[in-house]
Structure formats: C-alpha cells, structure tokens
Amino acid sequence: MRAAIIVFPGINREGDIGRALRQATGAEPATVWHAEHELPPGLDLVVLPGGFSYGDYLRCGAIAARAPIMRAVGDHAARGGLVLGVCNGFQILCEAGLLPGVLMRNSQLRFVCKMQHVRVENAQTPFTRRYAPGQVVKFAIAHGEGNFVADDDTIRRIEAEGRVAFRYCDAEGRVGDDSSPNGAINSIAGVFNDRFNVLGLMPHPENLIDPLVGGTDGRALFASLAA
C-alpha cells in the first residue's frame, strides 16, 4: 500500500501517523508539503494528521482546507482513493467539504486530553474491517474543538447510511447523553463520506499501536488499510 502524509504548518502528529503506517505496511509513507499541487503517483491512501494547522486561525482547519494540495486530495478522493483525517485532519476534511458537518468548540469549553472508549459502528469499510462490529476500543483524545455538529437532515442521512464510524461510549460500550466528551451530536467520534473512502475521526488511533504506550487498539485501523 502506498501512503502519503500531508504536512501543513502547525501539524504535529505526522511522526505518529508515519510510525503507525510503517508498522502496518512495512513501507515508508511519502511526506507531501501543503504547498505542493500534486500527490505522488499511484497512491492508495492520503492521511491528514492532527495538530494545530495555522494555529487554528479563523476556524480549526479552515486555512489548511484551502491549501494548494487540497485540490489534489479532493481529486484523489473523487477517484475513490482513501483519505484519513485524524483530529485536526478531520476538521480540515470537514472544512474542505470532503466530509459533512463541522467541529465546534467543546460544549464544556475545555480542552480534553485523556483516554476515551469508542464503539466501532461500521466494521465493513476499508478503514475498519479488522475490527468487530460493535467492538469497544480505547483511543486517546486531545482536542478543544471536537463537538461534531451538522443540520438535522444531514445527521439523519449519516445515521441511516451507516456513516458513523465510531461513537464515544463508556467501557461497556454504552452510549448515552453523557458519553460524548465534547458535546458531539449522537456521540459521533468519526464519520465516513457517502462512498466510505474518506474517514475523519477526532480520537488518535495512531497513538495506540504499542503496548508500551497505553495499548494497541489503534493497530486494527492501520491493518485494515494495509490489508
């Protein structure tokens, strides 16, 4: 599998994503600077890592979403190529219109940085096929703007089409009004586009790939992509 990581100014998780991809694929991912206009040929996967692109100026991800490389990322997605956005990468994909909705300030106005259980809602996609349906996994979250919001029609469509990838839950997999750490509608932690080749999620699966550092629940996501 050929993967590329897009680097925007202010991104800081590109090293973690690179490590997770190397572990899963055995290959070195390409690194592409945001000011480029072209992606390397023959790519299967493009990853937009987490961080604070442009210092979160204007709105999180808003400036990065208009970077020159994003036209090529959009073309890659339109061809059916895989795109993964984590945390700030999720915000960028929403701002770029590649995913529905928007990530607003956490409802309790606090930056949350902790381990968080999420439930795998759809395990039949290129991103999640190595998980079991309904599997409860533990990922790290670290964000101030993870409050997923979309209009009622969009939420209904996302839910009806099985496009919720992960939902915040408790250790037993229960989802309730209080399971979202940021106020996200329906405890949505990650969503797919309508073709299931673009995924954005707030939690950091790339940080859960090593038993020395908290667990390995994130490995299956990268193994799914490499399979």
Added chain:
Amino acid sequence: MKARVIVTLKPSVLDPQGKAIEGALKGLAVNGLTSVRQGKVFDIELDGEDHATARNKLGEACERLLANTIVETYAIEIA
C-alpha cells in the same frame, strides 16, 4: 473602499463561548443583559468604488472562507 464583514453563529447553534462571557458579565454585576453571543469582525479594504461589485466580492469571500455556512451567517457593511 472600506468594508466590514460580520460573521456570527446561526441562532440555532449553541454558543458556549457567548454563554461563558454572559456568565462573566453577570459576575461583574453588569446587569440587564439577557444574552451574549460571540462573533467575528473583518475590516477589509477593496479596490474600486462600485458597491455592487464590492458586495459580490465580499459575498464570495464569505462563502468560500470567512464563514462556515453550516453554522454561521454573515453580514456585509460597506462604508
């Protein structure tokens, strides 16, 4: 030509920052305020003198970058 663009959250969207500011103002005993919502102001200088052209350009700027119309609305004021 000078213009001002004001971007605010749609009335249907919860504004926790505005709520926090509202609470702080009440804490300062600035009384009689019933609600506070926070927005953004952009002061923009443009070439040309034609208001309709300026309004179109600013509308495009809002639609493409300054506002996220999923949750925000904008108003354009031309001096």
